Amino acid sequence: MQSTINYLWHTDDLLGQGATASVYKARNKKSGELVAVKVFNTASYLRPREVQVREFEVLRKLNHQNIVKLFAVEETGGSRQKVLVMEYCSSGSLLSVLESPENAFGLPEDEFLVVLRCVVAGMNHLRENGIVHRDIKPGNIMRLLGEEGQSIYKLTDFGAARELDDDEKFVSVYGTEEYLHPDMYERAVLRKPQQKTFGVTVDLWSIGVTLYHAATGSLPFVPFGGPRRNKEIMGLQSQLVPILANILEVEQAKCWGFDQFFAETSDILQRAVVHVFSLSQAVLHRIYIHAHNTIAIFLEAVYEQTNVAPQHQEYLFEGHLCVLEPNLSAQHIAHTTASSPLTLFSMASETPKGLAFRDPALDIPKFVPKVDLQADYNTAKGVLGAGYQALRLARVLLAGQELMLRGLHWFVETLQATCRRTLEVTRMALLFLSSSLGAERFSSVAGMPEIQELKRATELRSQLRTLAGVLSRCSHNITETQMSLSSLSSELVKNRDQVHEDRSIQQIQCCVDKMYLIYKQFKKSRMRPGLGYNEEQIHKLDKVNFSHLAKRLLQVFQEECVQKYQTSLVTHGKRMRVAHETRNHLRLVGCSVAACNTEAQGAQESLSKILDRLSHQLLQDRTTGAQASPPPSAPYPSPALKDLVLHMQELCEEMKLLAFDLQDNNRIIEGLSRVPSAPDV
Known part of the structure; x- marks a missing residue:
């Protein structure tokens, strides 16, 4: 003590x-x-x-x-x-976090943002007080958990720190070689003679290397060789890459100053994230945007990541159409998460590309045949890191299938709603035709000698009858579309149940957990000078078991997760093409119904005017006839009048039949409109 x-x-x-x-x-x-x-x-x-x-x-x-x-x-x-x-920071350092096999491929994006926010805030305080740290690295960034379980990172180890203004220089060399500015590295490690001086921007270089390490799990520069493994940084990539490029600048004169660094990182940290799932592409995007931006800027940001033009973007959120007015503030956008994103539907049909990822099997090292405690530990750590990456990818792939099925189900529901609305419009149009084509008014004017007016009435009747036939066909077409959509909706519900029943994640998790226990034993054993005979035999068996678990994990990942995901992408592509065709078809049908409705109203108005005139003339003739003495009646009507009466009688009979047909159509449509839709999921 x-x-x-x-x-x-x-x-x-x-x-x-x-x-x-x-x-x-x-x-x-x-x-x-x-x-x-x-x-x-x-x-x-x-x-x-x-x-x-x-x-x-x-x-x-x-x-x-x-x-x-x-x-x-x-x-x-x-x-x-x-x-x-x-x-005291109870959760170790950022280095211990990065050295965990779980983060071998970099921190999750949300945790990386926490690191960025904390490091930038701490460095800003140092510059406000004229302090240069000179040894920034993950090992000198401590971590503790806040009251709500969130990570808080803190700069520590100020043994190399000193007061230094922005324009001051120093010549002494401090730091850790992987995070040293190249000029300092040449002098301190390679022992190359030089007379260069250094300023506060050496901290920026170290911050750049640290951020790269945190984002990718790898160092950008490994002394004396080694791979430079670049990783995508997902939604942050377009914002973060220019910052890293300008602070990882060898020539100090070209390197950003702290003012620009703080300005650019502050711009990132002040943005809110909007999760957008492109249904046509089957890809989940993270869109970073300022709250004070307009929705038009958000739509442009979506265009930059998805290549879907703003005028072709349609959105659903939690099953409902989401209309985004370009002139409104981005604060009006709903709060999203990775599991509850905005669903983007593009008007343009395209083949879903899905998630692009690197096969974890490519990053799995092999055990050496002999017992080498340090080498075995390093290999186990690398294999376990790839295992964690496979687990992470498996979760993303399964979530992607869920988003595809759920988003398409919601879109099918909007198409079914369109069908119901169009059917209702068609039904009302047919009812209108039925009420406006009653035969009674034709009977009342059947004896009128206004032949031209009657011919025009006959033409209008024929036009209305044709329109009624078109509307009937439209209603039948819409009903068939409804049945097809109901069938597709049932398929989607069934597929979602299968996704929910998938147990591949649990199988991979089980393998990872067992591998982690062996890894912990290897980590403990490497600190020992050697193993006894029995311990060595157990160690060999652990290596064999570890390898079998890794093989099983990759098998489940490839055969269960990847293959199912690729199959779902192909099926999703076919269904999306059907959805696009159905929507375009419904638009054409809707336009046809609207045109028929407009034409029917015009024809009905013209027909009503003709019948009104004829009825008025008939009333006048009857009044005049009652006042005058009746003329001598002919024993037989003239041939022309006889033909006209016969024609009007035929017209009345046809109108009665048309009215009956319209009533039958209305009954059929009403019955079909009550067909239950697929259950909600």
């Missing part, structure tokens, strides 16, 4: 160790509060006095939630070594 006046710690509780000091987990003697104590070793006292006290002075000057707090400076009892008592 070691202690100061107020704090106590055990040397086994080592949190970290450097060239000049060690950090331990300690407790307050009175309250039991956990703290971190940094105890300086003998080598630290060989440094100049101003260098020794620099860290104390820097920490006393700083006070920010993203910088580890300094509580006190005390001394140990016997050796009187200086001790910094600091805030």
Whole structure:
């Protein structure tokens, strides 16, 4: 045990160790509060006095939630070594997070944004106080959990820090080689003679390497060779890549300054994310946009990622049409999540491309035949990292199938609603024709000698009859479309049930969990000088078992997850083509019904006017005839009048038949409109 006046710690509780000091987990003697104590070793006292006290002075000057707090400076009892008592971060460092096999391919995008926000805020506080850190790296960024379980990252280890204005330079070299500016690396590691000076932008280089590491799981530059494994950064890629390119600039004169860095990162951090699932492409996008932007800017941002022009974008949200007015603020866009995104439907038909990803099997290393504890640990870590990536991808692929089926089901429902509306319009149009084509008024004017008017009435009657036939065919066509959509809706419900019953995720998770237990044992064994005979045999069996689990995991991933996803993409493409064709067909039918309705109204108005005139003339003739003496009647009517009477009688009979047909059509349509739709899912 070691202690100061107020704090106590055990040397086994080592949190970290450097060239000049060690950090331990300690407790307050009175309250039991956990703290971190940094105890300086003998080598630290060989440094100049101003260098020794620099860290104390820097920490006393700083006070920010993203910088580890300094509580006190005390001394140990016997050796009187200086001790910094600091805030204890219980969740390790960003490096320990990145070294976890689960993050071998980089942090999830939401967690990366937390890192970016915390590092930028902490660095901004340093620059406000004229401090250059000079040793920024994941190991010097501590992590703790907030009250709501969120990550909070804090800059620590200010042993190399010093006060430096933006225009000041220094010549001394500090830092860790993987995160050093190339000029500093040449001098410190490669021992190349040079007289270059350095400024505050060396911190920007280290931040760039750290952010790249956090986003991809790999270092952008590995000293003395090694792969540079670039990874897509998904929605943030277009915003983040220019920043990394300008702070990972070798020539200091071309490198951004902190003002521009803070401005660009602040622009990212102030954006809200809108999740958009492109139904036609079967891809989930993250659109970053400012709340003060207009929806028109959002639509353009969607266009940049999906290549779907704003005028061709239609949206559904939770099963309902979502009309986005371009002039409104983006704050009017619904709150989305990855599992509840805006569903984008493009008016233009295209083949779904789905999620593009790298096969995790390509990143799996092989065990060496002999027992090599360090090599076996490294291999197990790499294989487990690929396993976690396969698990992550499997979840994304399954979620993609769910979004495809759910989004298409919602779109089918909108088509069915269109069918119901069009059927209702058709039914009303047929009712209108039925009521306007009654035969009674024709009977009342059958004896009128206005032959031209009667001919025009006959033509209008024929026109209305033709329109009634067109509307009947439209109603039959719409009904067939409804039945087809109901069948497709039932298929989608069945497929969604199959997705919900899929157990491939659980199988992969089981393999990963068992592999993790073996990995933990390998991690523990690598610290030992060697293994006994029996332990070595167990170690060999663990290697075999680990390899079998990895093989099983990849088999499930390929045969269950990937193949099902690819099959679902093909099926989704076919269904989307049907949906596009159906929508276009319904639009044509709707236009035809509307045109028929308009034409029928015009014909009915003309027919009514003719009948009104004839009825009025008939009334006048009867009134005149009642006042005058009746003329002598002929024994037989004239041939012309006889033909006209016969013609009007035929017309009346045809009108009665037409009225009966229309009534039958209405009864059929009403019955079909009551056909139940597919159940909601």
